[in-house]
Amino acid sequence: MSLEKKDEHDHKGWMESRDLTAVETRYLAILMWLDKRLRLVDYLELLEDMYYKVNLQMPKSHTEQYGLDNKFWYWYPLYALGSFSTLAYLVAATSGALLGFYYAPAAAGATGDPTVAYASVTSIMTDLNFGYMLRSIHRWAAQVMTAAVFLHMLRVYFTGAYKEPRELNWILGIVLISMTMVFGYSGYLLPWNQLSFWAGQIGVEMALSIPMAGEWVAQLLFGGFTLTQATLQRMYILHVFFLPFVVTMLIAIHIGIVWMQGIAEPH
Ligand code: HEM
Structure with a gap:
């Protein structure tokens, strides 16, 4: 079996092993079709990675830093x-x-x-x-x-x-x-x-x-x-x-x- 066919087979098996509704199955099938062509998941992971990197750059506000329970707003x-x-x-x-x-x-x-x-x-x-x-x-x-x-x-x-x-x-x-x-x-x-x-x-x-x-x-x-x-x-x-x-x-x-x-x- 070619690698792509095997992938498809695995995906089908994965979907069947869950109790998905018809709409969910359809939605996942579309997502997989797109992912195969546009590597969506890879790029989403890249975005997620960037998001965390940017977030690390953000300063903590005083409310976060001193655990002030977001009771007041700082500058x-x-x-x-x-x-x-x-x-x-x-x-x-x-x-x-x-x-x-x-x-x-x-x-x-x-x-x-x-x-x-x-x-x-x-x-x-x-x-x-x-x-x-x-x-x-x-x-x-x-x-x-x-x-x-x-x-x-x-x-x-x-x-x-x-x-x-x-x-x-x-x-x-x-x-x-x-x-x-x-x-x-x-x-x-x-x-x-x-x-x-x-x-x-x-x-x-x-x-x-x-x-x-x-x-x-x-x-x-x-x-x-x-x-x-x-x-x-x-x-x-x-x-x-x-x-x-x-x-x-x-x-x-x-x-x-x-x-x-x-x-x-x-x-
Ligand atoms: C064309 C003018 C300027 C632009 C577009 C600009 C842009 C920025 C941006 C986007 C940041 C990130 C943090 C923030 O937004 O507060 C920043 C930080 C900083 N800027 Fe500017 N800036 C300019 C002028 C100045 C001036 C006039 C000073 C001081 C004389 C300055 C000193 C700094 C310093 C020291 C940081 C680091 C601050 C920190 O790490 O909290 N910048 N700048």
Whole structure:
């Protein structure tokens, strides 16, 4: 008897040896048919294994740790802020990628005309189907991400989760929150409206106020001491090319380290 035939024979025997109803027999037969073709049971076992591994990473709440009989609720939900930051980042990245199809990073317009960048944003808001919604989603996601990252940092600080052996992830976090702010700032300049212009002006002044290296930094970041096409182009490349790559990679490393170390118990 071939191995497959033997399998089938064993299954039939197994089913007959139990007192199964007709519906149960039918259900099992379908399951076996599927399992033979798609190795369902193997994959389910793999999923189960992963589930337990992930579960091991979860911190115990105070109610569990001290056997408080689940009588009160602790600040457990605050552990979700890191994931919430990631989610906001994904929403911002997706909506931003879509905005990228319609936005043009050009500051120059004919004298008296609005700039090309500003006009492209206005056109997204007024001409593009769902454009107003798309831009709003992007702006909101960016702001929610900034707030969530900040609150996540507070959670990590107040639970003492930055302590040994998690120093590296704390430092990575500092880089991430700084990059999140640069993301926000560079994006704020892109519509090239009055708010952008004056925020840019303040940025140039801040750069210039740095002792010794001020002029060099202003030149590097803003392409000069006044706002020009060079400024917009730098902010654009930072916002849509440099930061997305670097931040995505750093978030992956950050979460990878959490995966390896497990989440800290409250100190
Ligand atoms: C883009 C920004 C960030 C993202 C997407 C992110 C994501 C995450 C996620 C998903 C976790 C798992 C635990 C949790 O969700 O609370 C985590 C843990 C951690 N994060 Fe962040 N994070 C970011 C920024 C920061 C910042 C600003 C800091 C601190 C300066 C930081 C320090 C840490 C540390 C030390 C842990 C380990 C905490 C523990 O083991 O309990 N992260 N992060």
